[in-house]
Amino acid sequence: MRLRTSVAAAFGAAVLALTTPTSAYAAVGVFSYGFNTGNKLDQRAALLNPPGKECVTLDLPDGADFAYAARNHTNATATLFADDDCSSDTFFVVPPGKDAPKRVLVRSVLFSR
Numbered sequence: 032m033r034l035r036t037s038v039a040a041a042f043g044a045a046v047l048a049l050t051t052p053t054s055a056y057a058a059v060g061v062f063s064y065g066f067n068t069g070n071k072l073d074q075r076a077a078l079l080n081p082p083g084k085e086c087v088t089l090d091l092p093d094g095a096d097f098a099y100a101a102r103n104h105t106n107a108t109a110t111l112f113a114d115d116d117c118s119s120d121t122f123f124v125v126p127p128g129k130d131a132p133k134r135v136l137v138r139s140v141l142f143s144r
Contacts, residue, residue: 056083058142060105064098083144086117097136107144111137
């Protein structure tokens, strides 16, 4: 009797773990951006399924002050900021599936989902 109860409990826990969403606030898709460092021009980096409703400071290597040419190919609106912690005035808003103008400089981003 205990074996059946244990198996049923384990099965129920496994089903619950598989059906629970990983994050209700994640943006689905890819957000990419360009940066320059020294002699290496026009490099790109990307965020895959970035977290939503929290500030993301872009990972820039030494020598890169800002990112540019942001591409928001997620299902969420991306709000771009010129500082590291999304505390400055909103710098630029990029709707889902759109690109920011190349001249827009960014250091952090906040997704609407």
